[in-house]
Amino acid sequence: MKIGIVCYPTFGGSGVVATELGLELSKRGHEIHFITYNQPVRLELLSNHVHYHEVNVPEYPLFHYQPYELALSSKLVDMVKLHGIEILHVHYAIPHAYAAYMAKKMLIEENIYVPIVTTLHGTDITLVGSHPFYKPAVTFSINKSDAVTAVSQSLKEDTLRLFDIKNEISVVPNFIDLSKYNDGFTDCQRAMMANDDEKIITHISNLREVKRVQDVITVFYNIQKEMPAKLMLVGEGPERERMEWRCQQLGITDKVVFFGKSNEIDKILCFSDLFLLPSQTESFGLAALEAMASGVPVISSNTGGIPEVNVHGVSGFLSDVGDVDDMTKNALHILNNENRLETFKNNARKESLKYDLHNIVPQYEAIYEDTLAKCLVL
Numbered sequence: 241m242k243i244g245i246v247c248y249p250t251f252g253g254s255g256v257v258a259t260e261l262g263l264e265l266s267k268r269g270h271e272i273h274f275i276t277y278n279q280p281v282r283l284e285l286l287s288n289h290v291h292y293h294e295v296n297v298p299e300y301p302l303f304h305y306q307p308y309e310l311a312l313s314s315k316l317v318d319m320v321k322l323h324g325i326e327i328l329h330v331h332y333a334i335p336h337a338y339a340a341y342m343a344k345k346m347l348i349e350e351n352i353y354v355p356i357v358t359t360l361h362g363t364d365i366t367l368v369g370s371h372p373f374y375k376p377a378v379t380f381s382i383n384k385s386d387a388v389t390a391v392s393q394s395l396k397e398d399t400l401r402l403f404d405i406k407n408e409i410s411v412v413p414n415f416i417d418l419s420k421y422n423d424g425f426t427d428c429q430r431a432m433m434a435n436d437d438e439k440i441i442t443h444i445s446n447l448r449e450v451k452r453v454q455d456v457i458t459v460f461y462n463i464q465k466e467m468p469a470k471l472m473l474v475g476e477g478p479e480r481e482r483m484e485w486r487c488q489q490l491g492i493t494d495k496v497v498f499f500g501k502s503n504e505i506d507k508i509l510c511f512s513d514l515f516l517l518p519s520q521t522e523s524f525g526l527a528a529l530e531a532m533a534s535g536v537p538v539i540s541s542n543t544g545g546i547p548e549v550n551v552h553g554v555s556g557f558l559s560d561v562g563d564v565d566d567m568t569k570n571a572l573h574i575l576n577n578e579n580r581l582e583t584f585k586n587n588a589r590k591e592s593l594k595y596d597l598h599n600i601v602p603q604y605e606a607i608y609e610d611t612l613a614k615c616l617v618l
Contacts, residue, residue, distance in 0.1 A: 241608055242271045242324055244316065244354075246340065247331040249280040253526040254361035257391075257414050258331045259283050264417070264601045266290045275319055277308070293319050309339045316343035320354050327608055329357045330385075333365070334374055337381035355386035355615045357607060359412070362391070362523025362544075365399050379403045387611045389604075392545030395523040410607065413548070414524045415600035418592065421506060421533040430511040433497070434470040439575050441469055442512040442536065444505060444527045445519075447477025452541070454479070455518040455564050457486050457496075459539070462568040464495055467575065471496045472508055509534035513581065514571055517546065520561055525549045532556075533592040537584035539571045549595070555588040 243265060247258035259280040262272040266289035274280060274292045283292060297311045316339065319325060328343075330336035337358040347354055358381065365378070382388055382405055389412045390396040396409045434440050441460050445451040453473075460471040473483070473496065480498065487493045502508065509515075515531035517540040522528075525546040528538045532549070538556035540546050552558045557570035574584050 241612070242273070242326045243608065244273045244275055244319060244325040244328045245331070246275050246312070246316070246328065246336045247280065249274075249276045249278040249283075253414065253524070254331045254359075255280055257361075257526070258329075258359075260415070260417060260597065261329075261601060261604060263290065264597050265605070268601070268605070271323075273319060273323055273325055275312070275315060291323070309335045309342070312336070312339040313342040313346070316340060317346050320347055320352065321350075325354060327355050327357065327612060329359065329604070329608075331359045332361060333358060333378045333381045337385055338377055341381060341384045353615060355611045356384075357387045357389070357604075357611060358382060358385040360388065360390045360395055360399060360409075362395055362521075365395060365402065365523075375403065379405070383407055386615065387607050389607065391524045392548050394545040394548065398523075398544075412603045412607070413595060413600060414526050414529065415595045415597040416526075416529055416533050416592070418533055418596045421509075421530075421592075429507065433472065433508070433511055435468065438468040438470050439463070439513045440472060440511055441514050441516060441571075442472045442474070442508060442531070443516045444474040444530070445477070445517075447473075447475050447479045447483065449479055450520045451477075451479075452518045452520055452562070453477075453483055454486065455562065455567070456516050457483055457490070458564045459516055459518065459567045459571060460496070461490050461492060462564070463571055463575070464492060466572055469495065469575075472499065472512065473497065474499045474502050474505060474508060476500050505530070506534065509536055512536045514539060514575060515556075516567070516571075517541070517550075518559075518561070518564070518567060519543060519546070522546050528556075529592060529595055532588040533595075535585040535589040537574055537581070537588045539567050539574075549591075551587075551591055554584075555591040556584065 245262045248255045266272045272290050277295045279292050295312050295315045297306045328340050330340045340356045388407045388409045391414045443456045487496045515536045515538045517528050522544045538550045540550050541561045542558035550556050559566040
């Protein structure tokens with residue numbers, strides 16, 4: 241198949257998953273065309289099966305805000321006609337599904353029919369989509385898609401609750417390439433991050449308020465009062481300055497490392513003993529899954545799709561949002577006993593196997609084939 245993939249080209253979960261999906265599909269013999277405003281951060285290799293097409297948005301003084309949706313829909317039309325793209329897979333309802341539908345209608349005028357598969361990732365539903373200004377457009381875009389998927393059962397239920405959806409929504413969870421997660425690093429490299437007697441606690445996110453990163457600091461502060469520990473923070477975002485100030489106030493600056501954006505997440509996770517994810521909401525919890533794939537148990541909130549990934553009492557523990565005392569108790573329960581810690585680490589790795597890309601990507605292939613078959617009937 242010739243598949244066009246539209247996504248955000250950033251470090252965010254949806255862009256990462258979309259890029260990894262396209263790369264794996266290319267390995268399975270499909271021709272993939274990424275269509276977005278920048279080359280996706282995980283798209284390191286272009287080949288005969290993987291192509292990138294940049295969406296340029298010309299600046300006109302007439303427009304106060306440049307019309308990306310218009311530029312994207314026009315680019316989609318051109319790429320479908322030039323490369324014979326058979327199906328469009330768009331990640332995020334707004335603006336991608338909306339722009340894809342406009343492209344689809346323009347192509348129909350030229351007797352070219354290209355179906356749209358829309359994957360819902362979370363904020364397009366729970367944040368942007370639920371806003372009264374955008375709700376009609378999101379509803380329209382989902383209902384006009386030829387197939388719709390959501391990354392968790394929780395997100396599917398939220399979508400059906402918030403919008404008047406006529407389409408069937410299939411749950412296809414996020415995934416990771418487990419072959420990239422191994423423990424091939426040496427003990428001497430761990431010594432660069434912490435002393436032998438210190439536990440390594442990790443949090444990875446865009447450091448926004450919704451991630452409840454102040455709770456990360458609080459839970460770690462409680463842990464380090466009971467045992468030697470270091471906190472590794474990976475990511476950049478608006479809460480970083482407040483977090484640094486809070487660490488100074490608590491007197492733990494020497495125990496907290498801010499990495500910023502890092503390309504060595506696998507190494508950091510490899511040496512980690514515990515992962516903290518106390519988010520206000522998560523549609524899936526990809527960061528938790530990446531930690532589990534590295535054999536790191538997860539202490540998390542019980543919101544959104546996280547309980548579908550982090551199994552309570554098996555791969556880690558779940559607590560109510562904001563319940564830092566319960567999170568601390570659960571963290572210490574795991575860390576205080578080496579045998580128990582090792583059991584949780586093994587369990588985390590085993591649970592992550594369900595989400596290996598080789599188990600998930602065929603589900604998308606089946607949706608493409610089914611969607612194309614239905615279009616042929618039409």
